[in-house]
Amino acid sequence: MSKSKSPKDEIHVGAGGEWHQTAGGKHPPLTTNQGLIIADNQNSLKANPNGPTLLEDFILREKIFHFDHERIPERVVHARGTGAHGFFELTHSLEQYTTAKILTEVGEKTELFTRISTVAGGSGSVDTPRDVRGFAVKFYTKEGNWDLVGNNIPVFFIQDAIKFPDLIHAAKMEPDRGFPQAATAHDTFWDFISMTPESMHMVMWIMSDRTIPRSLRMIEGFGIHSFRLLNAAGESTFVKFHWRPKLGLQSTIWDETVKITGADHDFHRRDMFEAIEAGNFPEWEFAVQLFTEAEAEAFPFDHLDPTKLIPEELVPLQVIGRMVLDRWPTNFFAETEQVAYCPANLVPGIDFSNDPLLQGRLFSYLDTQLSRLGSPNFHQIPVNAPKCPFANLQRDGHMQMAQPAGQVNYEPNSLSATSPRETSTAAFRTAAVAKTGEKGRIRPESFADHYSQARQFFLSQTGYEQAHIASALVFELSKVVPIHVREAVVGHLRNIDESLAQRVAGGLAMDPLPAAPPTAAPVQDMPPSPALQIIGKMKDTLDGRALGILIADGSDGALIARVKKAALAAGASVKIIGPKVGGAKLADGKLQAVDKQLAGAPSVIFDAVAVILSDVGASELAAESAAIDFVRDAFGHLKAIGVDPGGAALLNAAQVPTDAGVIDLKNEKSFIAAAKTRQWDREKTVRTLA
Numbered sequence: 251m252s253k254s255k256s257p258k259d260e261i262h263v264g265a266g267g268e269w270h271q272t273a274g275g276k277h278p279p280l281t282t283n284q285g286l287i288i289a290d291n292q293n294s295l296k297a298n299p300n301g302p303t304l305l306e307d308f309i310l311r312e313k314i315f316h317f318d319h320e321r322i323p324e325r326v327v328h329a330r331g332t333g334a335h336g337f338f339e340l341t342h343s344l345e346q347y348t349t350a351k352i353l354t355e356v357g358e359k360t361e362l363f364t365r366i367s368t369v370a371g372g373s374g375s376v377d378t379p380r381d382v383r384g385f386a387v388k389f390y391t392k393e394g395n396w397d398l399v400g401n402n403i404p405v406f407f408i409q410d411a412i413k414f415p416d417l418i419h420a421a422k423m424e425p426d427r428g429f430p431q432a433a434t435a436h437d438t439f440w441d442f443i444s445m446t447p448e449s450m451h452m453v454m455w456i457m458s459d460r461t462i463p464r465s466l467r468m469i470e471g472f473g474i475h476s477f478r479l480l481n482a483a484g485e486s487t488f489v490k491f492h493w494r495p496k497l498g499l500q501s502t503i504w505d506e507t508v509k510i511t512g513a514d515h516d517f518h519r520r521d522m523f524e525a526i527e528a529g530n531f532p533e534w535e536f537a538v539q540l541f542t543e544a545e546a547e548a549f550p551f552d553h554l555d556p557t558k559l560i561p562e563e564l565v566p567l568q569v570i571g572r573m574v575l576d577r578w579p580t581n582f583f584a585e586t587e588q589v590a591y592c593p594a595n596l597v598p599g600i601d602f603s604n605d606p607l608l609q610g611r612l613f614s615y616l617d618t619q620l621s622r623l624g625s626p627n628f629h630q631i632p633v634n635a636p637k638c639p640f641a642n643l644q645r646d647g648h649m650q651m652a653q654p655a656g657q658v659n660y661e662p663n664s665l666s667a668t669s670p671r672e673t674s675t676a677a678f679r680t681a682a683v684a685k686t687g688e689k690g691r692i693r694p695e696s697f698a699d700h701y702s703q704a705r706q707f708f709l710s711q712t713g714y715e716q717a718h719i720a721s722a723l724v725f726e727l728s729k730v731v732p733i734h735v736r737e738a739v740v741g742h743l744r745n746i747d748e749s750l751a752q753r754v755a756g757g758l759a760m761d762p763l764p765a766a767p768p769t770a771a772p773v774q775d776m777p778p779s780p781a782l783q784i785i786g787k788m789k790d791t792l793d794g795r796a797l798g799i800l801i802a803d804g805s806d807g808a809l810i811a812r813v814k815k816a817a818l819a820a821g822a823s824v825k826i827i828g829p830k831v832g833g834a835k836l837a838d839g840k841l842q843a844v845d846k847q848l849a850g851a852p853s854v855i856f857d858a859v860a861v862i863l864s865d866v867g868a869s870e871l872a873a874e875s876a877a878i879d880f881v882r883d884a885f886g887h888l889k890a891i892g893v894d895p896g897g898a899a900l901l902n903a904a905q906v907p908t909d910a911g912v913i914d915l916k917n918e919k920s921f922i923a924a925a926k927t928r929q930w931d932r933e934k935t936v937r938t939l940a
């Protein structure tokens with residue numbers, strides 16, 4: 251089959267129409283979808299100048315008809331997403347374990363399309379709710395499309411696919427009132443959670459700062475389920491897949507996240523777009539955890555239970571490749587909206603495990619595309635089509651784009667010399683697994699321990715991160731009206747860690763502590779795993795980070811230039827913010843260009859800020875609430891603040907105290923060093939955490 255044409259090739263050009271030369275370029279004639287050249291795209295056809303519009307106006311009708319049908323159903327989950335093209339490059343072969351070419355041909359680059367999403371919100375919802383991020387990668391391999399459809403958290407809420415509709419119904423907006431949008435802080439979500447002890451490990455993750463990432467370029471990705479690798483001898487090895495961001499992990503602070511949501515609805519999508527446009531291509535390492543069936547038997551948990559992870563300290567990660575996202579889609583709808591992932595899209599040499607959540611997913615993704623994309627031929631849409639040859643005898647259906655030739659559309663047949671045939675070489679094979687037992691609606695006993703890994707996660711965090719988890723629980727449960735639901739959740743927390751339960755109960759003014767529910771299996775003390783922290787995985791870098799420099803008329807141009815140069819050299823992007831977008835008149839009379847106007851560029855969208863002001867500029871901005879909030883929030887969100895004397899005067903006016911993270915720009919090296927991290931010690935001085 252031939253490769254699909256790119257959408258760029260599809261412009262219809264009316265025969266014989268003249269192209270228009272303008273200052274902006276050369277334009278083809280505007281036509282209808284039938285190729286008819288349109289003379290007037292401003293006025294519909296009227297019976298007379300003041301008269302009614304005529305039904306005859308097929309040009310109007312075609313245009314409105316198409317517009318009326320521009321939308322397709324959004325994804326039932328993960329509706330809000332950002333996608334980009336890129337490539338995967340293998341650096342270490344797994345030949346011993348698998349026949350999959352993508353995992354054995356070192357140096358080979360495979361094209362891919364990655365979509366990162368939130369889960370609960372609709373397609374028009376904000377980028378920054380507290381939510382899990384979907385992390386879906388479609389590899390267009392030589393042996394067919396392989397979709398690794400994961401999340402930025404290595405475990406999930408539930409152990410069995412049959413609970414998924416309940417979980418999602420509970421998390422999404424409540425059905426009678428139609429809100430809240432993209433938020434778990436409401437009654438139905440926590441009601442369901444309080445009655446689903448298997449979700450407790452995931453609850454620890456979602457209440458951590460993992461669900462409020464600074465950038466989609468700074469999240470990890472996980473395949474979650476165990477898969478199998480199959481080698482040439484037919485032997486299978488279990489595997490877990492991991493993505494690790496080159497820029498390190500980084501999250502925002504909850505108060506900051508709430509304000510980012512107001513400042514920039516599209517904060518993550520814009521960040522990804524700007525990074526790719528600037529040539530700062532987002533990159534992840536691809537790593538695997540490999541283990542045998544016998545090793546798995548010895549784990550103190552069942553790896554087929556998707557609420558469990560395999561600590562890196564138990565089975566180390568082996569980095570085998572990298573993914574680079576280097577091309578923004580040509581058209582958002584055609585690519586990011588229409589891309590259809592499916593965990594059942596595998597290549598030879600990779601197979602599923604019996605994880606019951608994965609097994610349910612194998613049905614759902616293909617099925618949902620029929621509602622969403624409307625046709626069994628959705629695989630022909632360019633972003634979904636394999637880039638290797640594919641041929642079979644499936645035919646017809648809505649929007650069939652191919653024109654299969656010949657008399658024969660069945661197999662076996664003796665009438666065609668060219669029709670595709672089943673082939674045993676290089677074909678997909680299923681691992682031969684010998685398992686016996688009784689049929690039934692059964693949850694294995696090995697899935698009974700719901701608290702040990704939740705406890706391990708909480709106890710592995712730094713003190714700052716533990717405080718954020720406890721405070722997030724207080725925040726969310728404070729939005730839950732029924733007291734019995736709050737109590738039930740705090741009861742579960744007692745099975746995770748007594749001090750966590752006490753802190754959350756304290757934050758809710760809940761006294762006495764509710765009883766802990768009985769546990770189906772004893773809670774085990776597992777060794778702490780520092781790899782579960784975010785702070786431990788942050789990098790001291792300004793790469794991929796943004797510095798905002800607040801200036802006004804009268805600012806010191808030489809200092810602005812010096813700070814900007816130092817930040818750029820350290821890898822940051824730099825934006826100059828001023829009261830007026832047209833620029834600021836510097837102390838030396840020159841005009842300084844301004845990238846963003848103050849009211850539209852609060853400090854929450856930067857990782858560190860510098861404030862460079864004349865005395866007059868400082869006193870003018872002292873009467874400007876946006877400027878006061880700019881420095882107060884930068885301080886409150888634990889950012890480094892570089893100041894000259896005018897900047898210090900503004901901080902003073904805003905009653906922002908001085909600490910080790912407020913740095914005189916005379917010493918711009920110290921400022922740049924401080925800008926590479928957050929001032930964690932400051933936190934206790936700016937907010938009360940649980």
Ligand code: HDE
Nearest residue numbers: 325328365384385386400401411414474610611614615618
């Ligand atoms: Fe999904 N999920 N899911 N999911 N999921 C969908 O497929 C589903 C689960 C994930 O960017 C849907 O095309 C079931 C786990 C991502 O287009 C749907 C179950 C994980 C995306 C669906 C799960 C995911 C989806 C909606 C429980 C992490 C976005 C639209 C058995 C490993 C893909 C679509 C994109 C999307 C079903 C659980 C990740 C309805 C039934 C666990 C990243 O088919």
